[in-house]
Amino acid sequence: MSHAQQRYEALVRAYTPDLYRYAYWLCHSKSIAEDLVQDTLLRAWKNLSQLQEAKAAKAWLLTILRHENARRFERKQFEYSDVEQDSLEDLHQSPEQSVATDRLHRLILGLPQDYREPLVMQLLLGMTGDEIATVLQLNLNTVNTRLFRGRAQLRARLQPEAAGVPSHG
Amino acid sequence: MDKLSLRRALYEDPRSVSAEELLDQPQLQQLQQELQALDDNLRQQLAIEVPPQLVERVLLNQRMLPMQKRWYQRPLPYATAAALLVSVLYWQQPLQNGPTDLGQHALSHVYHEMAALRAEALLSQADISPMFSQLGIHAEFPVPVRYARFCDFDGVRSLHLVLDIDGAAVTLFVVPGSAQPGLITPEQIEPAQFADARFFGQAVTKLQHRLVLVAEQPQLLAATSAMLEKSLRFNI
Incomplete structure (x- = not known):
């Protein structure tokens, strides 16, 4: 070989x-x-x-x-x-687990791609902000803003009774 | 760092803020815990199951890559072999009935991807269905499928499968005629047979699609054809 x-x-x-x-x-x-x-x-x-x-x-x-x-x-x-x-x-889950994970799955898919992509890179691929910025051809501040907004949207949608999406970002 | 900056840093990456930085900030400590729990759930959800044998399929396609070149791009021995094959097929005209171009292309394709006939991966219904649905076909096979991949079939993006019929490999090409107007001519509506020294093949037309079967034993063609009648439902 x-x-x-x-x-x-x-x-x-x-x-x-x-x-x-x-x-x-x-x-x-x-x-x-x-x-x-x-x-x-x-x-x-x-x-x-x-x-x-x-x-x-x-x-x-x-x-x-x-x-x-x-x-x-x-x-x-x-x-x-x-x-x-x-x-x-989704496989091998109890109905309750399945409902919860289906919901999270839908919420991830429902995120705007600009927010979903850096989150996937950070959480799934373990990439740093600088590495994400290189692949997405963005500056680090923009990547951080997208990570902030992505997490904030997910948290707000999972806890609608909570304070909501932070306005800063 | 002030409270607002810490809050922002937590949302950017909950692990990036140390416990010392949040010593006098119980609300932010709770936010950090919540966001870390959210990240754990997200990681689990993002790590979807990877199809079995995907690595092997990638490597198989890469190994086949040099063989997918045009015959005129290859060294002389390959060109000579290709010319010999064309000659043999020409002198076997009495065996053929119908679209010789289609049959020749199917045989060439099978020879170029011989490794597919030896594939041992067993693909699930979930692997196969989305591929067929792209061609407007519902498929439910009662036999194992060992290989499935979209290929260039004479310039048309087509589905190339290897079915396991009683332990023998049978190649099926699903060629969408609607993708190339004129591919299916009136004389091609009738079933056609072709063969060479090793393989036997047949082609049938179903609505907008050509189904091309290739096998080493002619009786497998009839068995597979009968099975396909029950397994495929054409939406377009």
Whole structure:
């Protein structure tokens, strides 16, 4: 097996789960998420020489995936009729747990994408504000404002009787 | 940091504020706890289940990549082999009946993706249904599906599946005719057969779609065709 092939396989095994989950929260569909991951990793293979440092791999792959998602909209090839069914799948839970997690799942999906994306990067992928800013091509203050507003909206919607969304931000 | 800045910092990242900074701020301490609990719930919810075998499918597609080049982009031995295959198919014209282009393309596609015939992943109904629904088809297979992927089939984005029929691999291409006006011509409405030295195939038209089957044993085509009649419902 060539060195490039070994390097690529290590990359695929390390990052496929995170890429798939990130793609799902980006496009709301499991089948489209899988296509996005396939397209992202095939493009990564073709451009593997561009990746110089292992620590840059996650941000590099996420950038490719976001470009592939943008290309998807340009091609207008996909349909969205299966979004609801995809997003509501939940397994092995009691009815009470299921209702609670369905609600949180819907609330995450209901967040504006500008707020959802940095939250997913921070909570799911463990990225710092600076790393998120690099991938999203934003400054750190904007990323922090979006994290603030995303959490505030979720908290307010989960506790409608509470004080509500903080106005500062 | 003043109270407002601390509050903002907590919403940006609850873990970024230390307990010392909140010593005299019971309301903010409670807010930190609530936000950390919210983050825990969000992390659980965000970590959706990853399809089994996804890594293997990615690696399979990557390994097949060099073989997806056009024949004229390949080294001479490959071009020679491609020319030989075309010749063999030409001299086997009596075996064929109908759209030779479609049959030749199906056979070439199968040869190019031989690894798909050896795929062992068992895909679930939940994996398959969304792919078919993109083509306006409802599918419910009583047999295992080992491979499913959208492919370029002669310039048309089509579904490529490998079904397990009594332990043997049968390839099914679902080619949406509506994606390429003129793909389905009047003479292609009738069922057509094709074959080469190894594989047998048949193509049938269902509303706007061409269903192309390829198998190593001809009797598998009839069995699969009968199964598809009951398993597929065409909405468009």
